[in-house]
Amino acid sequence: MSSAEKGTWLYLIVNALTYVAYLAIVLGRSGTTPLVEVDYVPVMLGAIGAAVGLTIVGRIAIEIAGPRETHRPDVRDREIDHFGEYVGGVTLAVGMVLPFGLTLAEFDHFWIGNAIYLVFSTYAFIGSAIKLVAYRRGI
Amino acid sequence: MGKPTKVTNEIRRLRFEHGEMTQADLAQRIGVTRQTIIAIEQGRYSPSLEMAFEIAEAFDVALIDVFKFASSEGANA
Numbered sequence: 422m423s424s425a426e427k428g429t430w431l432y433l434i435v436n437a438l439t440y441v442a443y444l445a446i447v448l449g450r451s452g453t454t455p456l457v458e459v460d461y462v463p464v465m466l467g468a469i470g471a472a473v474g475l476t477i478v479g480r481i482a483i484e485i486a487g488p489r490e491t492h493r494p495d496v497r498d499r500e501i502d503h504f505g506e507y508v509g510g511v512t513l514a515v516g517m518v519l520p521f522g523l524t525l526a527e528f529d530h531f532w533i534g535n536a537i538y539l540v541f542s543t544y545a546f547i548g549s550a551i552k553l554v555a556y557r558r559g560i
Numbered sequence: 561m562g563k564p565t566k567v568t569n570e571i572r573r574l575r576f577e578h579g580e581m582t583q584a585d586l587a588q589r590i591g592v593t594r595q596t597i598i599a600i601e602q603g604r605y606s607p608s609l610e611m612a613f614e615i616a617e618a619f620d621v622a623l624i625d626v627f628k629f630a631s632s633e634g635a636n637a
Contacts, residue, residue, distance in 0.1 A: 423594075423596075424593075426595070495591065495593050496596075496611065497592065497593070497596040497605055498596075558604065559599065559603075559604035560605075
């Protein structure tokens with residue numbers, strides 16, 4: 422497995438885990454209080470920060486663990502990356518209709534913020550998944 | 561997506577005919593990862609024209625001796 426493919430796995434797993442952890446914490450805190458009254462902002466910022474930090478640390482670990490590999494992405498890695506980003510980008514563009522609609526309908530910030538986070542997480546997941554399928558089965 | 565490429569190749573055979581050259585050796589010669597060589601050999605990735613020429617050059621053979629386009633095989637026979 423190339424360094425770029427390992428990095429894609431890392432990005433997918435870290436983003437999925439941090440998003441699921443965020444949901445678990447927010448839903449866990451709601452209890453008897455209404456969901457929109459949960460103080461979700463620190464949890465969301467913590468989840469995003471953790472995702473960035475874990476991705477950086479994981480990426481460094483991948484580079485250290487596989488010193489013999491070609492770490493620099495080659496032409497195939499770049500083509501797969503462009504393909505995944507294109508499909509992910511379409512997901513992002515379509516998905517952003519949701520928070521846009523919620524904003525126009527003047528929903529609570531809780532729903533708008535969570536819709537944006539959901540769409541970004543979906544974009545990261547689909548883009549990474551598409552890349553991994555392309556690595557295994559070709560573009 | 562996932563459809564096998566129509567470009568077939570003789571890289572595996574040529575590697576063995578050239579002193580059992582490893583995939584890693586060939587990858588290093590043309591400046592790609594070993595995974596890319598594996599993907600080309602297995603027909604999961606069609607290299608660019610430039611990379612195809614580099615592969616042919618690594619074996620010191622003509623491009624047509626390395627790569628063939630599936631739909632043209634009958635026409636060339």
